[in-house]
Amino acid sequence: MKTVTATLVPFLLASAFSATVAAEWPMHIIDGGSGISHLSGADGIRPGDINGDGLTDFVTGWEEGKSIRVCLNPGPEKVKGPWEATTVARVNSAEDAVFADLDGDGFLDVVSATEGKERTVFVSWAPSDPENLTNEAAWETAAFPTTKSAAWWMYTLPLDVDLDGDLDLLIGSKNGGASLTWLANPGQEEARNLTAWKSTRLFDVGWIMSLRLLKENDTRYVVFSDRKGLHAGVYFLPLLKEAPWFGKPVCIGAPNEEVMFLDLAYLDDDKKLDVVAAIRPDRVRVFYQPENPLTLWEDIADLDSLPADKFGGAKAVRVGDLDGDKIPDFAITCEQADGEKRGVLWSNVFSEFSPISDSTGVKYDRIELIDLDGDGDLDLVTCEEKRNLGVVWFENPLN
Numbered sequence: 001m002k003t004v005t006a007t008l009v010p011f012l013l014a015s016a017f018s019a020t021v022a023a024e025w026p027m028h029i030i031d032g033g034s035g036i037s038h039l040s041g042a043d044g045i046r047p048g049d050i051n052g053d054g055l056t057d058f059v060t061g062w063e064e065g066k067s068i069r070v071c072l073n074p075g076p077e078k079v080k081g082p083w084e085a086t087t088v089a090r091v092n093s094a095e096d097a098v099f100a101d102l103d104g105d106g107f108l109d110v111v112s113a114t115e116g117k118e119r120t121v122f123v124s125w126a127p128s129d130p131e132n133l134t135n136e137a138a139w140e141t142a143a144f145p146t147t148k149s150a151a152w153w154m155y156t157l158p159l160d161v162d163l164d165g166d167l168d169l170l171i172g173s174k175n176g177g178a179s180l181t182w183l184a185n186p187g188q189e190e191a192r193n194l195t196a197w198k199s200t201r202l203f204d205v206g207w208i209m210s211l212r213l214l215k216e217n218d219t220r221y222v223v224f225s226d227r228k229g230l231h232a233g234v235y236f237l238p239l240l241k242e243a244p245w246f247g248k249p250v251c252i253g254a255p256n257e258e259v260m261f262l263d264l265a266y267l268d269d270d271k272k273l274d275v276v277a278a279i280r281p282d283r284v285r286v287f288y289q290p291e292n293p294l295t296l297w298e299d300i301a302d303l304d305s306l307p308a309d310k311f312g313g314a315k316a317v318r319v320g321d322l323d324g325d326k327i328p329d330f331a332i333t334c335e336q337a338d339g340e341k342r343g344v345l346w347s348n349v350f351s352e353f354s355p356i357s358d359s360t361g362v363k364y365d366r367i368e369l370i371d372l373d374g375d376g377d378l379d380l381v382t383c384e385e386k387r388n389l390g391v392v393w394f395e396n397p398l399n
Contacts, residue, residue: 023355028392041385055073066093067094068094088124088126094113096112119148119152120143121153123142155210174205174227180205183197183199210225211223221238223236225261228258232257233256253299260280261365261367262317267288286301304353311341315335316364317332329348332344332346337362338362343361343364344361361389364382367380379396
């Protein structure tokens with residue numbers, strides 16, 4: 001049974017229902033694995049505007065395809081066809097790839113984290129001439145020495161930890177000896193000298209799934225999900241304004257549960273960001289922020305469990321107004337969506353689960369909600385790994 005919390009009621013009563021979003025949104029392939037012989041296993045998407053045209057581009061690691069690829073947004077008129085995509089690095093077992101201007105030259109580089117036998121974090125330096133962005137030979141890829149064969153690296157968050165104006169990297173790993181680690185940028189003049197990057201192991205983890213930066217007034221936190229082991233749960237990590245720069249991580253919810261990807265969103269009227277998390281095998285849970293964020297948060301299951309006969313297991317969740325009624329909706333992706341099960345769906349506290357995808361895909365990943373076709377509603381971008389659909393987006397049929 002869906003629940004509506006007391007804090008959420010005033011927010012919802014102030015909203016009005018509008019048009020209903022139809023089931024099974026049209027799917028468009030941005031970068032499909034089936035058309036290129038060596039591509040397989042698209043594993044995660046991260047957004048950024050790499051060519052400065054004001055449009056959102058995406059970078060993806062192809063885990064089995066040994067490739068990191070950047071997809072350039074062609075604009076609303078051409079967005080439904082395949083996008084121009086370029087391989088910017090060839091690395092094994094890529095689990096994550098993200099845009100970040102590490103050397104401060106104004107051009108977005110690409111950082112990739114790998115697992116398996118590779119177990120290294122790489123940077124692919126972007127060419128200084130934007131005309132060469134689609135030229136694979138113009139990209140230069142190198143490994144951070146302190147990460148070589150050091151861990152099964154899973155997720156990367158670029159941010160300026162020590163407030164010196166340069167982007168550092170927080171990197172999370174999994175399996176034995178896993179950690180959350182800080183790679184400190186030595187500054188713009190030395191950024192390309194990867195031996196100058198200082199590595200600091202912050203604390204032990206089991207399996208990092210998400211790393212998100214949350215800013216509240218003048219305070220910064222890293223919100224992260226740890227999927228496995230003794231430290232499984234949703235955590236708040238305070239960022240300090242002076243050395244040692246990190247406070248102590250605090251579990252704010254779902255202790256000892258298998259937490260997957262999470263999102264941050266305003267879900268009530270207190271003007272504080274709340275946390276929404278996909279939790280295996282079948283839940284989407286909301287954690288409402290209390291007065292003191294470094295305590296256990298109010299834990300509310302706003303949605304029923306995913307029906308096991310209709311959908312796969314919960315993998316990722318993203319919050320946005322999908323149907324134009326000003327009520328927060330939950331976009332959800334699944335893995336293990338075998339047979340006739342669906343792997344992409346949406347719901348809110350007033351509606352049943354509605355499928356977005358058909359039954360073609362099996363293992364979907366993290367989500368971005370963005371109006372790709374310029375029609376005023378939020379579309380859904382994700383990737384699919386098992387059936388090799390690749391990087392795809394689902395067109396919201398509202399408008």
